[in-house]
Amino acid sequence: MGLANYILMNKNTPVLAFEYDMEQHKATRITRTECLEAAPIGIHDRRGEITKSEINYWWAARAIPASRAQIDRLLENLNLASTLVLAEKSFGLSLSDRYWLNNEDDPKTWEEINFFDNDFTDDLGFLTLGQDSSGSSPDAPDYANINLSSPNSTLGGDLLKKWKIVGGKRILLKAGVGFVNQEPYNEVAATELHSRLMNAGEYLPYTLFEDGRRVYSACENMLEPDEELIAAWDVIRNVKQPNNLSELQFYVKRCVDLGLDAHEVMTQLAKMFVCDYILANRDRHYRNFGIIRNVETLEVTRLAPVFDTGSCLWSNVELLEVPADFLYKAKPFKYGGMKPIDQVRLFDGYFDWFTSDALDGYTDSLHEILSKNPNIPERRIKTVVDEVEERIGVIRRVMR
Incomplete structure (x- = not known):
């Protein structure tokens, strides 16, 4: 060739x-x-x-x-x-x-x-x-053509x-993956939470979409004309982290170096990780948050809206019966991960946006969304809802 x-x-x-x-x-x-x-x-x-x-x-x-x-x-x-x-x-x-x-x-x-x-x-x-x-779908394309x-x-x-x-x-x-196809419904549940705690444009809305015989999550492209998404990993990759900066401080510094405001970066990250805590998002990592750059001017214009929150609400755990089933490590911003609530506390001082009343009734909405999935037993839904209610209580105490 x-x-x-x-x-x-x-x-x-x-x-x-x-x-x-x-x-x-x-x-x-x-x-x-x-x-x-x-x-x-x-x-x-x-x-x-x-x-x-x-x-x-x-x-x-x-x-x-x-x-x-x-x-x-x-x-x-x-x-x-x-x-x-x-x-x-x-x-x-x-x-x-x-x-x-x-x-x-x-x-x-x-x-x-x-x-x-x-x-x-x-x-x-x-x-x-x-x-x-299945290899037998009537809609499958002809591999030869x-x-x-x-x-x-x-x-x-x-x-x-x-x-x-x-x-x-x-x-x-x-x-979705696994036995209940929960992840698409999780994205919709995340959208409901984000809409309560974030402004429009700070999160990517997801809906349910039927295509063929299965339900998927669906979202529109987050980019405006002439924009590109830059993952957080690429923001910090191949740049030496100073010894006097934590991983979070280093990431914020890199965003500032590229033209963003430090307070705005910290505030938006605080919103994302508070929501991740409430939803028990086990899979927030450096490749599913980031910044937006204009490819014509090469100016970094904004933070990327929050996206990709489907791996939450313990969708990877089958039974949810013992305390260990609910545990996970939060990935950024500590090597080896940290306790999720410790990740939230990294943003102490940047919680002015939080309104406790915005969370009133959220667990009712969560129950309604998960109940649309015929594969999730009511017992599991109740367990998830009760745990989220406890996490909301923790957040309210931390925000005082």
Whole structure:
């Protein structure tokens, strides 16, 4: 298959050019640089340079992870060796940013190939969401003629998910896992809580969406025109943390260095982690919160709205019968994790936004939302609701 000559693009701006090995699926040599300021944040090494290895790290992270459920079956059915092949066939395009790979030997334009403005089929999304897991769905695409040009080729994470065009809008659908398919309902429960404690625009609203025979969570794309999402991991990656700063202080400093206000950053993080505590979100990590940058001005304009809260309310625990079933470690901002309430206390002094009355009746709403799931027994719902009520009580005491 040989070498390809690619240009890493940020929308219409060339960042750098490199040779790409089509068999190894990686860059072999940087051939020239163009506008390095438009490069992905986090791709520079500790010396501030962009190297071949950093390009390959970024590119490998862009593909569907090998840990995604049913991914081996998908690759086998498509006769592909790697999920990177899927990314190659879609120019590396995503609906989370504006980066893509332009082939110098067959150049394209952003306007003709991007998925924000151009339609895409549901072929690949049908498979990445696991809707053909039975192998007998009447809606399954013909593997011999499937259209692989899709933003689902660069959709990260282990959960089954896909982008779908609904009424002209780009909608992200996510499946639940395990025995009760609880995660989609958790996202709706999180939205109800966020709407009580946050302002519009500070959180991403989720709804339930039926597609085929299953219920998924659904949300619209959080990005406005010319915006990109930058994960918190990329904000701090390859930047040395000073010894006198905690992990939280270091992250806030990096946000300030990129143009955001420290008080606003701390306040918005406080809101997110208070809600995460109430919901027992066990999976908040550096890749599912972050900041938003304008790709034309290269200005960081705001914090990303809170998203991806489905792994909460003990959805990974089957019985919820003993105290240990309710325990988990909160991940940021301490190596090895910490007690969830200790994570909340990191934001002491930034709780002026909290109104206790906003939580009145929340557990009634939570019960109503979870009761829509026919797979969750009433006993489990009551256990979850009672535990959340206790957590609300803890938050009210901490906020006094």
